[in-house]
Amino acid sequence: MEITTITPENRSVINGFLMKHWYSTDMAVCGEKIDMTRLEGLAVFSQGEITALLTYRIKPDHICEIISLDSLIENQGTATKLLQKVFDIARTCSCKAVKVMTTNDNLKAIGFYQKRGFDMIKLHYNSVENSRKIKPEIPFLGEYGIPLRHELEFVYDLKNPK
Ligand SMILES: CC(C)(COP(=O)(O)OP(=O)(O)OC[C@H]1O[C@@H](n2cnc3c(N)ncnc32)[C@H](O)[C@@H]1OP(=O)(O)O)[C@@H](O)C(=O)NCCC(=O)NCCS
Numbered sequence: 001m002e003i004t005t006i007t008p009e010n011r012s013v014i015n016g017f018l019m020k021h022w023y024s025t026d027m028a029v030c031g032e033k034i035d036m037t038r039l040e041g042l043a044v045f046s047q048g049e050i051t052a053l054l055t056y057r058i059k060p061d062h063i064c065e066i067i068s069l070d071s072l073i074e075n076q077g078t079a080t081k082l083l084q085k086v087f088d089i090a091r092t093c094s095c096k097a098v099k100v101m102t103t104n105d106n107l108k109a110i111g112f113y114q115k116r117g118f119d120m121i122k123l124h125y126n127s128v129e130n131s132r133k134i135k136p137e138i139p140f141l142g143e144y145g146i147p148l149r150h151e152l153e154f155v156y157d158l159k160n161p162k
Pocket of ligand 1: 067068069070071072073074075076077078079080081101102106108109111112115
């Protein structure tokens with residue numbers, strides 16, 4: 001499996017993928033609107049099509065924040081490999097931690113991140129309500145028919161990995 005970085009050449013294909021999977025190229029995180037067309041990222045292509053994508057940004061406080069992670073061909077270790085790659089990038093950029101948010105309905109992601117050394121550090125209670133104000137496309141019912149209401153914050157400590 002080959003991991004490619006986002007480049008000006010593949011950016012429009014990446015934007016099309018984001019549009020399809022996140023309703024728009026804007027991501028709402030705790031009420032903040034993030035333009036994903038400006039993010040760095042890692043993609044996996046198969047026969048010219050994107051099969052997995054991770055986007056991230058590195059913040060001035062030396063936190064690498066994953067903004068989106070999608071793997072279309074699941075249970076083959078693809079997302080784990082993308083995570084490992086972003087950990088390497090974050091270390092190279094002298095980051096102290098990698099942060100990611102997921103919503104309360106996303107039971108698979110909640111398990112996935114914890115099994116890979118992320119710690120659940122914060123519940124952003126009712127934060128999806130604020131996010132919905134800037135991204136009305138966010139549905140009210142999430143995965144497994146669970147009401148989509150809160151965001152959970154996970155952190156991977158790069159200095160003291162679990
Ligand atoms: C959550 C998500 C990113 C996981 O992607 P994935 O590519 O399936 O992840 P992996 O394959 O690395 O790991 C998933 C499972 O497959 C298992 N697996 C890995 N390689 C395997 C193999 N060769 N054979 C069988 N199982 C395997 C892993 O052990 C893992 O199980 P575990 O979490 O119980 O340990 C994916 O389900 C997804 O895109 N969901 C929708 C979007 C989303 O919710 N994103 C996260 C929030 S931002």
